[in-house]
Amino acid sequence: MPPKVKITKDDIIRAAFEIVREQGEDALNARNVASMLGCSTQPIFSNFTSMDEVRYVVICKADEMYASFMKDVTDSGLYPPYKASGMAYIRFAAEEKELFKLLYMRDRSDEKIPETSDLDEQMYGMVSSNTGLDTDTARLFHLEMWAFVHGIAAMHATGFLTLDTELISRMLTDSYQGLRKQFEGA
Secondary structure: OOOOOOOOHHHHHHHHHHHHHHHOHHHOOHHHHHHHHOOOOHHHHHHOOOHHHHHHHHHHHHHHHHHHHHHHHHHHOOOOHHHHHHHHHHHHHHHOHHHHHHHHOOOOOOOOOOOOOHHHHHHHHHHHHHHOOOHHHHHHHHHHHHHHHHHHHHHHHHOOOOOOHHHHHHHHHHHHHHHHHHHHOO
8 A cells, every 4th residue: 555645736736836025036945945844845846847837836826816815805895896806905015015926026037927917908998988098999998098007016015115095096096097197088
């Protein structure tokens, strides 16, 4: 009878995720995961072909957590849906700094990134229906808003600046209304 497996794939994923969450992506290596689990590196490489595969699973798990943030803020009804997406993005950056950096502040020059995602299309549609702008103009509007939101989020994630929720909400409203006025006048 083979020996009972003590370290499961899920254990490895949980440990890797917590390492990144607490210490950042640079701390993710087989030695650190094994140390957290109290084992050798053998179970890691029995369950995964490489640390790149572990890293990919951690990215997927971080993305799931971000989606949960987005759902929670949107479902709260505190903000209109488009604004809720920005508030959730910034909240995620503030509360999960290392996971935010993993998802949105890593070098992606070697990755094939689609020009638009389902979420992007959803955002363009919200902008278009809220403002009456055509799809191409709604894309530019969203890109400008997203750059602004990402800037606030990046400042939170890096500890450069911390703003309270009410001020962030006001800033997003001001930016949205300013862009709306700009685009509707064009």
